[in-house]
Amino acid sequence: ETGVTQSPTHLIKTRGQQVTLRCSSQSGHNTVSWYQQALGQGPQFIFQYYREEENGRGNFPPRFSGLQFPNYSSELNVNALELDDSALYLCASSFMQADTQYFGPGTRLTVL
Amino acid sequence: DAKTTQPTSMDCAEGRAANLPCNHSTISGNEYVYWYRQIHSQGPQYIIHGLKNNETNEMASLIITEDRKSSTLILPHATLRDTAVYYCIVRVARSGNTGKLIFGQGTTLQVKP
Numbered sequence A: 001e002t003g004v005t006q007s008p009t010h011l012i013k014t015r016g017q018q019v020t021l022r023c024s025s026q027s028g029h030n031t032v033s034w035y036q037q038a039l040g041q042g043p044q045f046i047f048q049y050y051r052e053e054e055n056g057r058g059n060f061p062p063r064f065s066g067l068q069f070p071n072y073s074s075e076l077n078v079n080a081l082e083l084d085d086s087a088l089y090l091c092a093s094s095f096m097q098a099d100t101q102y103f104g105p106g107t108r109l110t111v112l
Numbered sequence B: 001d002a003k004t005t006q007p008t009s010m011d012c013a014e015g016r017a018a019n020l021p022c023n024h025s026t027i028s029g030n031e032y033v034y035w036y037r038q039i040h041s042q043g044p045q046y047i048i049h050g051l052k053n054n055e056t057n058e059m060a061s062l063i064i065t066e067d068r069k070s071s072t073l074i075l076p077h078a079t080l081r082d083t084a085v086y087y088c089i090v091r092v093a094r095s096g097n098t099g100k101l102i103f104g105q106g107t108t109l110q111v112k113p
Helices: none
Strands: A005-007 A010-013 A019-024 A031-037 A044-050 A053-057 A064-068 A074-078 A087-094 A107-111 B009-013 B018-023 B031-038 B045-050 B061-064 B070-075 B084-092 B107-112
Touching (some): A005 A087, A010 A019, A019 A087, A019 A107, A074 A087, B009 B018, B018 B031, B031 B061, B045 B061, B045 B070, B070 B084
Parallel strands (some): A010 A107, B009 B107
Antiparallel strands (some): A064 A074, A087 A107, B031 B045, B031 B084, B061 B070, B084 B107
């Protein structure tokens, strides 16, 4: 059984650019949640996708958007990058929306 | 979602039991207690969860008080690899709800040789 995977591992972008992060959910899971973790802080919920539809969103601006594909993998897109977007981005998959979430290793984004 | 309170840091000797407390005095009847840990710069790792009964798995035991206002995560024989930040989270686990995880600052557990 394959766990949650994320790509890329690390990424460096400059202010104003756009970035796409990818997540493959654990086998059998149809729900993906995304979190942002700033240095020294706990992860913060961005949004959740269930069966290709957004199913809840945290306090993040619209320039954070996502997609979920028929195979339940997911993308997180961030437009107009700001310095404060530098963080570890985590995705977690679960069997259903409110089931136990299992995290991937994360993508470290640095915005210069 | 109910808020949790955890000590900022704890030390434990290698081979001894690590007991990590968590207060969640405003927990609702439909909220579960979840524990995750995060080893430096890795994704959080699920440990265990429970509603009202004590739970045990291969990693840890979870003891929830009868009034459900607090709980304790027990690592029976701590090793150096258990050094991590431990997060106690209460969340609704009901169909149709996102069940989003709200992370606090957690407890930094340092296991010492």
